[in-house]
Amino acid sequence: MTEPILSIAGLRKVYSGPKGTSVTALDSVDLEIRKGEIFALLGPNGAGKTTLIGAVCGLVRPTSGTITAFGYDLATDWRAARARIGLVPQELSTDMFETVERAVAYSRGLFGHPPDAERIAEILKSLSLYEKRSSQIRELSGGMKRRVLIAKALAHEPELLFLDEPTAGVDVELRKGMWEQIGALRERGTTVILTTHYIEEAELMADRVGIIRAGRILMVDDKDAMMQRMGTTEAVIDLAAPLSAVPDAVADFPLTLSDDGLQLCYRGGAVSSTGSSSSGSEDVAALTKALIAAGVDYRGIDVHDSSLEDIFVDLVREGGAE
Amino acid sequence: MAAGIRFNARGAWSIYQRELMRAMRTAFQSILSPVLTTSLYFIVFGTVIGARMEPIDGVAYGAFIIPGLLMLTLLGETTSNSSFGIYMPRFTGTIYELLSAPVGVAETLIGFVGAAATKGLILAGIILGTATFFVDYEIAHPIYAIGYIILVTSSFSLFGFILGIWADSFEKLGIIPLLILTPLTFLGGTFYSIDELPEPWNTVALANPIAFLVSGLRWTFYGTSDVSIWVSLGLTLGFLALCTCVIAFIFKTGWRLRE
DSSP states (O other): OOOEEEEEEEEEEEEEOGGGOEEEEEEEEEEEEETTOEEEEEOOTTSSHHHHHHHHHTSSOOSEEEEEETTEETTTSHHHHHTTEEEEOSSOOSOTTSBHHHHHHHHHHHTTOOOOHHHHHHHHHHTTOGGGTTSBGGGSOHHHHHHHHHHHHHTTOOSEEEEESTTTTOOHHHHHHHHHHHHHHHHTTOEEEEEESOHHHHHHHOSEEEEEETTEEEEEEEHHHHHHHHOEEEEEEEESSOOSSOOGGGTTSOEEEOTTSOEEEEEEESSOTTSOOOOHHHHHHHHHHHHHHTTOOEEEEEEEEOOHHHHHHHHHHHHHTO | OOTTOOOOHHHHHHHHHHHHHHHHHTHIIIIIHHHHHHHHHIIIIIIIIGGGSOOBTTBOHHHHHHHHHHHHHHHHHHHHHHHHHHHHHHHHSTHHHHHHSSOOHHHHHHHHHHHHHHHHHHHHHHHHHHHTTTOOOOOSOHHHHHHHHHHHHHHHHHHHHHHHHHOSSHHHHHHIIIIIIHHHHIIIIISSOGGGSOTTHHHHHTTOHHHHHHHHHHHHHHSOOSSOHHHHHHHHHHHHHHHHHHHHHHHHHTTTTOO
16 A cells, blocks of 8 residues: 555646736645555645646646656656546536436547446446436436546546545535445545545545645645644533632643633643643543542533544644744 | 557547537537538529529539539538537536547547548538539549548648637637638639639639639539649648647647646
């Protein structure tokens, strides 16, 4: 799972604007994607996610930098590289008057593969589209149209698949169906790079997460390592009686006292502010014992571990404050 | 597809098939509509007015106008079909698939231009078949006629391709065929021989490049023409080469295709 199949180095894309202005959509992006992983690229609107995908897939001409896929330089051996890459775009872009089966067969041929009715039937069945194979795409529901785009992208059996906001604007049930399909792709050994606004999606699906803002990759890490390294635990302790100050016995913990003195708020994490390597939950357990030992009574504790979303929001906010 | 492969034949074939199917899907617009229009020309100019006209260069007027009418239809239809074929994917966003596929300028052009040339030949065959109901004619050089039609439809489908990439609105897409190609074809000797025009109009007419195309096709039909067939052929080949160079430049720079 460590062999990189996609390497991006120093990728930069600058769009020219009116009156000599320019917008930097990608700024010195370095990224390596490992074979067989699901990589989630997170970022706010306009962060450069779609531009990055477009640069790899041939839709955007990079200003500078190199992209290597499967060992082929995309600037020179683009045919060999593109033949192994699939793209599901964000927009529902397909010829609406074509039948489902013909649209998928066209995609297969376009990528240089011979006709294979059995393989196409298999793809359509896996996406629950087989019954609709003779229907015009315009007759299908929005969710089915999106699945047609996935079928078209899978028609040439790509080893690397880009999913640009695959679940944007779809209902909860369909979104879960998409997650199952992405999981099935992973089982088949397909490497998947997805962009999403739904952090929950990345949290559930991804092996690694990259966070991009204003065209710069802020962080790339294993999802679990990122959660452990950057995640925090927040505990709100409702006190039985108000305090005037944080007791000395618990002064080493990262605590704040509410204005009315009735709540102690702990915010620490996997690496605590005291430098110990204890996890946040262990820290909270030690804190509660220390409070009891110091004679401070409490009525309840609300403990909350931060999610990937919290980490994402913090990172993007910090980046924005630069 | 291994490294070093420079041509994706299946990709080109897929584009070709798809473009032909698109034409079949819109057969009324692509084929029946021009056939109906051309039939009306034959009825009005070939049968009704033509019966009162003197033969031109020994060719009955009804037969004389066939190459011009054929050119009028082929230029308009080929340019429109080709420009629409590339403009619509740009407009709807489906061009992403073409741009992300392992196909380059050669496969794209062979697919689009091959389909447009095929459609042109089918259309020419139908129009010539329709003409037999209205006028008597014989084609002096049928093989040259087919070759010339393929050359002209290929050139104008390339031109249409450029137009479809240049246009950023449906209005622009229609401007060139309607406001430039059709008037130039009408004034390019479709209904008369340029030789019969008085000076200075005879010289002015030769500034119209379409006049050379009409004249060239007329030579393949009747062995007579206003200008030398070699000049017509040279001009058409030059136009084909120019359009190919422009498209190669567009693909190289990504102008209006890749962001």
